Every structure is written in structure tokens, then in C-alpha cells.
Amino acid sequence: MGVIQRLPDDLANQIAAGEVVERPASVAKELVENALDAGATRVRIDVEGGGVGLVRVSDDGSGMSEEDAALAVERHATSKIAKLSDLACIASYGFRGEALPSIASVSRFTLRTRRRADEAGVEVEAGVEVTILGGGPPRMAPCGVAAGTTIEVKDLFFNVPARRKFLRSLATESAHLTEVAEAAALSSAELTVVLSREGRVVREWLRAKDREERVRSSFGDEALSRCVGERGPLRVEAFLSRPERARAAASALTLFVNGRPVRDRALARAVAQAYGSVLEAGRYPLGVVYLDIDPALVDVNVHPQKAEVRFADGRAVGEALFRVLADELARAFGMPVATRSWNRPPAKPVGASEFPPVHFGAVAEPVAASGLPWSFSTGEAGKEEPETAAAPPRLLVDARPEERPAFSRLAFIAQLRQTFLLCEGQDGVYVLDQHAAAERVTFHRLRTAYEKRGIATQALLFPVSVEVTAQDAAFVEEEQRALSELGLDVRAIGPTTVAVHAMPRLLSRAKPENVVRDLIAEVTRSGGRAFSNAVDLVLATMACHGSVRAGDRLSAEEAGALLVALDQVDFAGHCPHGRPIVTRIGWDELERKVGRR
Numbered sequence: 286m287g288v289i290q291r292l293p294d295d296l297a298n299q300i301a302a303g304e305v306v307e308r309p310a311s312v313a314k315e316l317v318e319n320a321l322d323a324g325a326t327r328v329r330i331d332v333e334g335g336g337v338g339l340v341r342v343s344d345d346g347s348g349m350s351e352e353d354a355a356l357a358v359e360r361h362a363t364s365k366i367a368k369l370s371d372l373a374c375i376a377s378y379g380f381r382g383e384a385l386p387s388i389a390s391v392s393r394f395t396l397r398t399r400r401r402a403d404e405a406g407v408e409v410e411a412g413v414e415v416t417i418l419g420g421g422p423p424r425m426a427p428c429g430v431a432a433g434t435t436i437e438v439k440d441l442f443f444n445v446p447a448r449r450k451f452l453r454s455l456a457t458e459s460a461h462l463t464e465v466a467e468a469a470a471l472s473s474a475e476l477t478v479v480l481s482r483e484g485r486v487v488r489e490w491l492r493a494k495d496r497e498e499r500v501r502s503s504f505g506d507e508a509l510s511r512c513v514g515e516r517g518p519l520r521v522e523a524f525l526s527r528p529e530r531a532r533a534a535a536s537a538l539t540l541f542v543n544g545r546p547v548r549d550r551a552l553a554r555a556v557a558q559a560y561g562s563v564l565e566a567g568r569y570p571l572g573v574v575y576l577d578i579d580p581a582l583v584d585v586n587v588h589p590q591k592a593e594v595r596f597a598d599g600r601a602v603g604e605a606l607f608r609v610l611a612d613e614l615a616r617a618f619g620m621p622v623a624t625r626s627w628n629r630p631p632a633k634p635v636g637a638s639e640f641p642p643v644h645f646g647a648v649a650e651p652v653a654a655s656g657l658p659w660s661f662s663t664g665e666a667g668k669e670e671p672e673t674a675a676a677p678p679r680l681l682v683d684a685r686p687e688e689r690p691a692f693s694r695l696a697f698i699a700q701l702r703q704t705f706l707l708c709e710g711q712d713g714v715y716v717l718d719q720h721a722a723a724e725r726v727t728f729h730r731l732r733t734a735y736e737k738r739g740i741a742t743q744a745l746l747f748p749v750s751v752e753v754t755a756q757d758a759a760f761v762e763e764e765q766r767a768l769s770e771l772g773l774d775v776r777a778i779g780p781t782t783v784a785v786h787a788m789p790r791l792l793s794r795a796k797p798e799n800v801v802r803d804l805i806a807e808v809t810r811s812g813g814r815a816f817s818n819a820v821d822l823v824l825a826t827m828a829c830h831g832s833v834r835a836g837d838r839l840s841a842e843e844a845g846a847l848l849v850a851l852d853q854v855d856f857a858g859h860c861p862h863g864r865p866i867v868t869r870i871g872w873d874e875l876e877r878k879v880g881r882r
Contacts, residue, residue, distance in 0.1 A: 295390060295420040295421070298390035299390045299391060299420065302387040304387075305383065305384055305590060306441075308336070308452055308453075309332070309335060309336020309458050310336065310462050310465045312388050312438050313462055314590070315379070315385075316342035316384075317330065317342055318379050319436075320344035320346055320434065321378055321472070322346075322365065323433075324346050325344035325345055326345060326477065327344065328342065328344045328478050329341075329344075330465075330466050330479065330481065331484075332459065332462050332482050336459070336461075337449070337458070338440070340438045340441070341435065341438070342435070343435040344435075345432065345433040346434060347433075348399045348400040348401060348433050348434055349434065350400060351425065354425075355423065357385055357415075358386050358394075360383055362382045363381065374581040380585075385436075391419070391420070392442070393418055393440050394436070394438055395415070395417075397414045397415075397428055397435045398430065399433070401433075413427060419444040459755070460755035460780075463480060463781070464754065466478050466490075470490035470499065472544045472546060474492075474493040475493070477491055487780055488780065490502070496573075497524065500524045500572075500573050504524075507526060507571060507752070508530075509524040509525060509526055509571070509572050510525055510526075510617035510618065511524055512610055512614060512617065514610075516609050518582060519577070519602060519606070519609075520577040521574070521575070521576055521577075521605075521606060522575045523572060523573065523574040523610060525556070525570045525574070525610075525614065526570045526572050528560050528564045528570065530570065531564055531570050532568060532569060532571065532806045533568055533802075533803045534569065535553040535557075536806060539574070540552055540573075541573070541574070542576045544575075545585065549593065549594070552576070552603060552606060554603075555603045555604075555610075556569070556570065556606065558607055561622070562623075563620050578596075581597075582596060691852060693849045694711075695708035695848055696710075697841055697844045700838070703837060704719060704835040705718060706844050706847070706848075712871060713872050715867055716868045717867045718860075718865075719837070719847070720832060720834050721859075721866045722866045722867075723832035723847060724825075724828050724829050724860045725828075725860050725861060725866060726850045726853075727791055727792075728828035729854040731791060731828055734772075740770070740772035740789050741772065741789065741790045741791075742789055744786065744787045745788065749797040750784050751802065752782055753781060753782070753783055755780055757802075758782065760805055760808070761775050765777075772787070772792075773789070773800075773804075785800075785801055791831050792831035794833075795827075795830035800830045803826050803829075804826050807823055807826045808822065808823060825862055829861075851866075
């Protein structure tokens with residue numbers, strides 16, 4: 286007997302389930318996509334026990350015959366594609382034919398379905414019920430059911446308990462399920478979506494006339510501007526927030542490609558860069574972006590859960606998206622049109638003793654011309670704005686402690702552009718970034734107080750309600766104790782709402798809603814690390830909000846107090862996000878520049 290053997294079907298299905306079924310939300314996503322492919326106009330999602338106990342998806346789609354229902358739970362059986370060439374232009378959500386058998390292999394699975402009558406008054410056949418227990422053989426039986434399909438998935442991972450150990454809390458899993466329901470609602474404006482949790486309806490998206498109505502109803506009072514444009518084969522329709530509403534992560538920015546929700550860092554970065562200099566690098570707006578393009582130019586068969594896509598020319602798509610949004614955002618918000626000098630990525634956050642390398646003159650790479658028979662250009666393509674890098678003055682980033690300037694001995698001269706502090710020292714002229722300097726001081730004080738578990742708090746006169754994503758609300762609920770140690774009293778009061786009751790006294794200048802949103806985004810962006818391991822990132826975010834900012838006018842006394850405070854900081858050369866605080870121009874260098882040497 287040979288060494289290589291054909292795997293039995295139940296084992297093959299469980300292996301496939303390892304890729305397709307990551308958590309209860311994965312189940313809901315696959316079932317909702319099947320409903321959309323069946324032409325459903327109404328989908329109801331019932332959840333119990335965070336989706337582990339039950340995920341039930343009911344739709345009013347086309348339904349299936351008994352024969353089709355039996356085939357639907359077999360591997361690689363699908364109605365979406367029939368030949369190899371169909372893979373090159375997939376327009377449906379599903380196409381692999383492995384979701385149902387994979388889900389059935391790790392749960393107690395029941396499918397009930399009935400086709401619609403072809404004409405009014407015609408008697409239709411009785412419904413059929415297909416039951417599968419942990420990947421066993423399907424049992425078929427007639428049943429009474431409304432037209433459409435209902436699939437129940439109970440006791441998820443009951444036969445693979447090791448998989449259950451990797452699931453998060455009930456609140457977190459419920460939040461992921463809410464995001465699936467919201468994504469389905471945003472993908473199809475004419476679809477009604479109902480989400481029920483533990484027998485109670487928690488969210489409902491009624492049918493809308495168009496995307497704009499659906500997006501605005503989903504985002505509530507958030508002011509979003511509609512941006513529409515076309516470039517080559519790409520059509521863009523976006524609803525984006527003002528730059529001041531941006532967050533430190535792209536979690537509140539939803540991207541759709543041909544109606545399919547996707548994760549794509551390059552596209553998210555292009556959206557952020559379209560805001561130009563008014564949006565700090567590393568921050569992203571709130572909103573929804575729809576990209577519609579010929580399916581033949583998109584490969585959706587690149588991710589097990591179809592959460593990512595690959596474009597025939599990804600750089601051209603990113604460039605087209607950037608140019609469309611740059612023009613539209615400039616008109617919407619009355620700001621300059623962003624140029625091809627895209628924002629550079631932010632420096633990595635650093636701790637008290639980490640000094641990042643300093644790079645100068647980084648020039649954005651030109652976008653390569655598309656080698657495809659179509660083009661995104663509209664005539665001005667290829668025109669790149671020249672970008673030159675000037676030689677920088679010396680930055681005091683690697684000085685030993687004994688070589689660092691005594692900031693309190695510097696003589697404050699003036700504030701420049703309400704952003705920089707010009708000071709005179711014995712060895713030259715010093716220019717300090719006032720926000721970076723104040724941020725470093727605030728970070729040091731917060732960190733010192735946190736280590737002593739003594740961050741002083743100030744109760745708010747009235748709690749501030751903050752709208753967040755369902756996943757963010759779950760995070761607040763899980764980490765409430767850790768947040769209180771940071772001086773924040775934040776409580777989840779709804780599926781997508783938290784209330785701020787107290788703030789650290791050091792952050793009296795900050796807006797509670799901005800602190801909470803950016804704090805959550807920073808932890809989310811830290812790559813899934815435990816909250817305790819991301820404390821420095823969190824404190825840095827809090828310090829940023831609680832410090833003097835560019836544009837704030839400082840008196841001579843305030844500038845002097847800041848200089849004195851810098852001498853009390855462990856290392857005052859960088860802000861906690863890695864940006865240098867001070868630049869020195871020596872007297873000898875200055876004399877050479879003006880011809881005195």
C-alpha cells in the first residue's frame with residue numbers, strides 16, 4: 286500500500302473548515318453571501334451565545350429543490366460557476382462550493398428551503414430539510430417552511446474543542462457578527478437586514494433607495510461628504526468624513542469592490558492620502574468607499590474567506606482612486622487638491638530609550654505605466670511634480686545625556702508660525718517643535734503616574750457619549766479595568782455606544798471622544814497584542830491629545846515652563862511617536878551661511 290492516501294470526506298471538510306470558518310462571524314458571512322446570490326431582499330440573522338450556540342440566517346431568496354439542497358452540502362458543488370473561464374469574471378459573492386460542507390463539518394447543521402411559485406396560485410412543492418451532525422451523512426426530510434432558505438448552525442466547533450479555545454469573549458464575537466450584518470447592509474442598499482441577539486432585535490437596516498441613503502442611516506449623525514468620479518474602467522462612489530474626524534486606524538473605513546467588502550491597505554492608504562497635508566500620516570477618515578470595476582480585472586480567488594482581492598493593475602487602481610478622491614475632497618471641504626507627494630508613513634512609536642533612525646529626502650516612487658490595453662489616465666497622467674530634498678540641519682537625536690542641551694538654560698526668543706519655539710543657546714540657535722516637546726513631557730508624566738498606579742482623574746460634569754464600532758464597544762467592555770488604571774472611566778452602554786465618565790487631569794485640553802477613539806484604534810493597530818503590552822502606545826496617544834498643539838499661541842512664560850519641564854524628562858530628544866523635538870544650527874554653520882566665514 287502506498288504512503289499517500291486520499292483523505293476521507295469528513296476529514297477533508299474539517300481541513301477546509303480551518304480556512305473558511307475562523308469564528309461565528311465567518312459562518313454568518315458565508316450564509317449571508319449565499320442569500321445575496323439567491324436574490325434575497327430580506328435577510329434575518331439570529332445569534333445566541335456569541336454565535337457559538339446558534340447562528341441562524343433566514344432569507345426570502347429563490348430557495349432550492351430537494352435535489353439542489355442535497356448537492357449544496359457536498360464539496361465543490363455550486364451554481365455560481367460551471368467552467369474554468371468563469372473564474373476570470375466572477376460577479377457572485379460565492380463560487381467555490383465549499384462553505385456549507387465546511388460549516389456542517391464543525392457544527393450541528395440544519396438547512397430548510399423551498400422554491401418560490403413560478404406563478405401566483407400555482408401549488409409549490411413541500412419544503413425540504415437537510416440535517417447534518419458534525420460532517421456526517423445528510424438526512425433529508427420534508428418540512429413546512431416559507432419560500433426561501435433558512436440555515437441553522439448550532440454548537441459551533443462542538444467536535445473540535447481546541448478551536449473553541451481560540452474564540453474571544455461573547456462580547457467580541459457578537460461585535461464581529463454585528464460587523465458582518467452591517468457590511469451586508471452597506472453592500473446592497475435594496476436589502477433589508479435584521480440582526481437579533483438572544484431573541485431580541487438589536488439592529489435593523491431597512492431597504493434604502495440608494496447607497497447614499499443606506500450609508501447615512503448607518504452612520505447616524507456623522508457628517509459625510511459624497512464623492513463620485515470615474516477614471517478609466519474604475520467608478521468610485523465614496524462617503525467620507527471631514528479630516529478632523531479621522532482616526533488612528535482604518536477600522537472605521539469600509540471598502541467595497543463590486544459590492545464585496547474587502548481589506549486592502551493600499552486602497553485605504555490611497556483614500557487617506559487623497560486628503561493631502563490636512564490629514565496627518567497614519568490617520569484615516571471615517572466612511573465607506575465603493576469601487577466598481579469590470580470583474581475581469583479583479584481576482585477574488587486569492588483569500589480563503591474572500592476578504593481580499595487582487596487587481597490586474599493594483600497600482601493603477603490606487604492611483605485612479607487617489608486622483609478621483611483628491612479632486613472631490615478638495616471641492617467638498619474647500620482645501621487644496623492633494624498632489625502626488627503622498628504622505629510618508631508615520632514613525633514607529635518608541636519607548637523611553639528607543640531612538641528611531643532619521644531619514645531625509647524620501648521621494649515617492651512614480652507609478653509605473655500600466656501594461657494593460659486600458660488606461661486610468663485622463664490626459665495628465667505621467668506628469669509628476671518635481672520633488673527635491675534639502676540638506677537638513679543637525680538633529681540632536683543620538684546625543685549622550687551629558688551632550689544634550691540643558692533646555693532650561695536656553696533663552697526663549699520667539700514663537701514661529703505658532704508651531705516652533707526659537708531659542709538661543711551658547712553653541713547656536715535651537716528650534717523646538719512645541720507640540721512634540723509638550724507631548725513628550727505629558728507622556729513622561731502619564732507614564733510615571735501609571736507605573737505608580739496613581740493617574741489622577743477628573744470626573745466629567747456630564748458623561749460624553751461616543752459612537753464607535755461594535756468591536757470597539759466590545760473592547761471597552763472587556764478592558765474596562767485596564768482603562769480605569771489609565772485614568773479613564775469608559776463604559777459600554779449599547780452595541781455601538783460608549784460613555785466617558787472621567788478623564789485623566791493631565792488631559793484637560795483633550796476632547797474625550799477623540800481620546801477614546803484614537804486609544805482604541807492604537808491598540809487595534811498594535812497587531813493584536815494584549816492591552817498590557819500596548820500601554821506605551823496608549824499613553825503616547827493620550828499624551829498627543831492632552832498636549833499643546835501646532836497653532837496654539839504660547840506666552841514667554843509658558844514657553845519657559847515647557848523648556849524647564851523638558852529637563853525633567855528621561856529623554857527629551859523625541860516625542861513618543863518618534864519625531865525629533867529639537868533642531869540645532871551652530872553659530873559657525875550660521876556664520877558660514879551668511880558669508881561671515
